[in-house]
Amino acid sequence: MEFYNSEENNRIRHVVNWIVDITVVIAFAWFIVYAYGTQIPIAGHSMTPLLQSEDVVLMDRLSYDFGKPDRFDVVVFEREDQKMNVKRVIGLPGETVQIKGGQIYINDELMEQPEGAGSISLAGIAENPVKLGEDEYFLLGDNRDSSEDSRFSNVGNVSGKQIQGRVWIRIAPLANLELIRSK
Structure with a gap:
């Protein structure tokens, strides 16, 4: 009896262990x-040369649960029309962004551009200084x-709540598999 128990x-x-x-x-x-x-599919050419149309990237949701976006992070944000877009963070909360002579100025100082970034032919609303709120980003x-981005009124400044996460790896096409890093 004891053996059975x-x-x-x-x-x-x-x-139970199983x-x-x-x-x-x-x-x-x-x-x-x-x-x-x-998975976030890339549509269009706004992130060329980094990301091409029809690339597929994975988004890291947790990085911004414990921190905030940094300048040059490539982020996924949800627009007012519920579309997901991928852009690069340029202006941070509290800063003033302006585009003059094809160059970006942050708080009236010329921003050092990442390698390969050309001049900007259309300043949009950033032709005049754009003051970012305490939870707003310029992308x-x-x-x-x-690129349809923060220079245009239909996108404008992006709130931290709209930013869904950071792009961290391209998974398709498989031949272009790579980690995506800030410049």
Whole structure:
């Protein structure tokens, strides 16, 4: 009789351990997919040469749950029309952004451009100084002459709440698999 209870307890313990293991694996998989697995297809040429039309990137949702976007981060944001867009952070909260003579000025100082960034032929609303609020960002596409971004009133300044996460890796096409880093 004693032997039977011991064997039954071992089976129950084995089943409970198996259920706990499965639950932990499912929770971990959900966390990884939620945090790093949101696929964002790139439409258009506004982020050329970094990202091409029809590339697919993964978004890191957690980086901005614990921090704020930095200048030159490539971020995913949700527009007022619920479309997801990918752009680069140029202006940070509290700064004043202006585009003069094809160059970007932050708080009246010429911003050092990342390598490969050309001049801007259309300043849009940034022709005049644009003052960013305490939770607003000024975003531009890398292909400045072919990008609908914060220079235009239909996008404008982007609130921190609109920023969904940071682009961290290109997964398609597979031949171009690479980590996406700030410039």
